[in-house]
Amino acid sequence: MSTRKISARGQVPGFTVMSILDRLDRLRAAGRDVISLCAGEPAQGAPGAVRARAAEVHLDGTPLGYSAPLGIPELRGAIAAHYGTLYGLDVTPAQVAVTTGSSGAFLLSFLAAFDAGDRVALARPGYPAYRTILSSLGVEVVELDCGPAQRFQPTVDQLARVHAEAPLAGLMLASPANPTGTMIDRDQMQALAGWARAAGVRIVSDEIYHGISFTGSPGVCAWEADPEAIIISSFSKYWGMTGWRLGWALIPEDLQEPVAALAGNYALCPPVPAQHAAVRAFSPEALAEAGEALAGFARARHLVLDALPQLGWVDVAPADGAFYFYAGIGPVLGPHADASAWATALLEEEGVAVVPGDDFDPVEGQRFIRLSLAAGEEAVAEALRRILAFQARL
Numbered sequence: 001m002s003t004r005k006i007s008a009r010g011q012v013p014g015f016t017v018m019s020i021l022d023r024l025d026r027l028r029a030a031g032r033d034v035i036s037l038c039a040g041e042p043a044q045g046a047p048g049a050v051r052a053r054a055a056e057v058h059l060d061g062t063p064l065g066y067s068a069p070l071g072i073p074e075l076r077g078a079i080a081a082h083y084g085t086l087y088g089l090d091v092t093p094a095q096v097a098v099t100t101g102s103s104g105a106f107l108l109s110f111l112a113a114f115d116a117g118d119r120v121a122l123a124r125p126g127y128p129a130y131r132t133i134l135s136s137l138g139v140e141v142v143e144l145d146c147g148p149a150q151r152f153q154p155t156v157d158q159l160a161r162v163h164a165e166a167p168l169a170g171l172m173l174a175s176p177a178n179p180t181g182t183m184i185d186r187d188q189m190q191a192l193a194g195w196a197r198a199a200g201v202r203i204v205s206d207e208i209y210h211g212i213s214f215t216g217s218p219g220v221c222a223w224e225a226d227p228e229a230i231i232i233s234s235f236s237k238y239w240g241m242t243g244w245r246l247g248w249a250l251i252p253e254d255l256q257e258p259v260a261a262l263a264g265n266y267a268l269c270p271p272v273p274a275q276h277a278a279v280r281a282f283s284p285e286a287l288a289e290a291g292e293a294l295a296g297f298a299r300a301r302h303l304v305l306d307a308l309p310q311l312g313w314v315d316v317a318p319a320d321g322a323f324y325f326y327a328g329i330g331p332v333l334g335p336h337a338d339a340s341a342w343a344t345a346l347l348e349e350e351g352v353a354v355v356p357g358d359d360f361d362p363v364e365g366q367r368f369i370r371l372s373l374a375a376g377e378e379a380v381a382e383a384l385r386r387i388l389a390f391q392a393r394l
Contacts, residue, residue, distance in 0.1 A: 009136035013128075016359040024353055034351040035383045036375060040178065040323065042240035043376045044293045046277075047286035050241065054277035067272050069264035071098025071248075075275045078282050079248055087221045095250055097259050098270045102208050102234035102247035106133055108266070109230045109249055112258040113202050114139050118169035120204075121162055123154045125326065125361035125368070127178045127206070134172075142168065147364070148315050152180040152326075153188070156195045163199055171196055174206040175219055176321025179360045179370040183213065183320040186220050193225035203229035208247070211238035211290065213321040214298055228252045237322075238290050239281050244274040297323045300373040300380040307384050311391070315368070323373040326357070330367045334394025338366040350386040 020038045027034050046054075057064065070076065076093040083091040099105040106129065114120060116138030122130050124143040131141050144158045154171070162168065173192065175184040184192070196203050205222035210233065213219055222229040234247035251259050263269075280286055304325050308316065315328035329339060336342040339356035347353050357368030373380055 009138070012132040012136050016128075017355055020347070020353050020355065023347065027347075027351065032351055034347070034353060035379050035386070036353045037371045037373070037380065037383050038353040038355045040237065040372050040374055041242045042237065042293055042323070042374045043379070044240045044289070044296075046241045046244065047239060047281060047283075047289040049280040049283045049286045050239070050277045053280045054273060057273050057276045062276055064272050064276075067269040067275060069260055069267075069269055071096070071270055072272070072275050074279050078279050082282055083221070083223075083250070086218055087224065089221060089223055091223075091250060094256065095252075097249045097251050097256075097263065098275060099247045099249060099263070100267050100270050101236065101245040102206070102232050103129065103133075104245075104263075104267060104270070105232045105234075105247045105249040106130070106204075106206075108259050108262050109204055109232065109251075109255075110134055110137055110139065111262050112255045113204070113230065114169055119162075119166060120170035120172060121154065121159060121168050122172035123152065123174070123177070124363065125152065125179055125357060125365060126172070126174060128359050130172050130174075130206075139170075143363075145363070148317070152177060152182045152317050153184055154192070156191050159192075159195055159199075159201075163201070168199065168201050170202045170204060172204050172206070173222065176209040176213065178209070178322060179324050179355070179357070180317035180326045181209075181319030181322040181324045182317055183215065183217075183219060186224070189220045189222060189225045193222065193229070197226060197228075204232065205229050206232045208232060208234040208237050209322040212294060212297060212323055214301065215320050219321065223250060228254070230255065235278055235281055238294075239278075239286065240290070240293060241274075241278070241281070244278070245271055246274045246278050296377055297373050300375075300377045301325070303377065303380050303384060304371065304373070307388070310388055311384075325371040325373065326360075326368060327371075328368050332391050332394060333367070334391075336394075339369050340366065343369060346387065346390050350390045352383045352386045352390075 076096040079096045080091040080093045083089040119140045121142040123146040144154045146152050210219040231250035235241040312332050313327035317326040343356045355370045357365030
């Protein structure tokens with residue numbers, strides 16, 4: 001066994017969802033009929049106009065070598081125009097950084113905005129990659145206990161308390177949030193942004209689920225309240241383009257040169273064929289397809305809501321957006337010690353994969369699970385039938 005050094009940053013925990021997907025592949029290879037409600041991967045895939053353009057660019061002479069580090073002008077311009085259309089915001093192409101998925105945007109943003117030893121606050125439960133990426137960069141993660149009483153979102157009072165203990169450098173927001181689907185409304189965003197501005201704290205706002213909303217609003221962009229925030233988004237969720245690995249960030253002026261320099265060194269540029277195809281994501285046809293997918297997520301969400309009395313789940317997050325359902329299963333654990341054991345038994349006995357909550361909340365998550373509705377209405381309906389049969393045997 002090697003005695004050579006392994007860095008501390010290389011020993012971050014893995015993402016549980018990926019382990020579950022590996023188990024799903026093995027069960028399917030063995031001939032099992034399994035339903036995955038674990039990954040945030042929209043079943044419909046990329047819009048037709050995007051796929052058609054992707055095929056064209058390989059044949060029509062479109063240059064497919066390196067682009068500029070922050071993306072091709074056409075895509076940066078299309079994203080900037082999208083913010084004018086959807087939010088009434090005046091965004092310029094120079095403020096848009098196209099990245100290798102939202103994951104690339106997080107890495108570049110965190111590197112540009114925070115130093116090792118800085119303190120960054122985020123809600124618990126929350127997307128685990130925030131915690132692991134920040135920790136791997138030497139940033140101190142300050143988790144805010146945001147349960148049902150806080151609608152699973154941070155409050156100004158919580159922030160003021162931890163900032164008084166030791167100053168914060170950053171605040172990570174997510175709306176709609178993963179895993180809970182809860183959203184920050186305009187008044188709450190104004191309050192959080194006002195506090196951050198007064199405290200000198202940089203907001204990083206994850207808005208990759210904007211558009212997937214059941215409230216009539218696509219979501220509140222943090223730039224409406226704080227133009228010095230960093231906005232993260234992606235083509236993966238609303239447009240169903242997960243494997244295309246294309247995201248973006250809106251970058252305030254003081255961080256534009258650092259982000260461009262980091263991007264050129266870390267990734268050279270985002271995937272160029274995907275960039276050219278993604279310009280079509282803003283076409284009327286592509287937006288119409290995304291709207292149809294949203295209607296399907298809404299129907300799947302109602303199936304779960306209607307089944308709640310039978311399911312007996314508690315502390316259910318109000319899933320205003322995204323395509324997740326986060327709920328406490330304490331009353332129905334039966335002989336299982338925790339949510340991980342419950343989810344493992346459900347997968348092995350009924351062929352339904354869900355994610356135990358400890359990935360999102362290492363403190364309280366072992367009594368919660370997350371369901372992804374992205375598999376579609378038919379898959380969710382059959383999964384609920386199997387879950388109820390599983391629980392009836394406990």
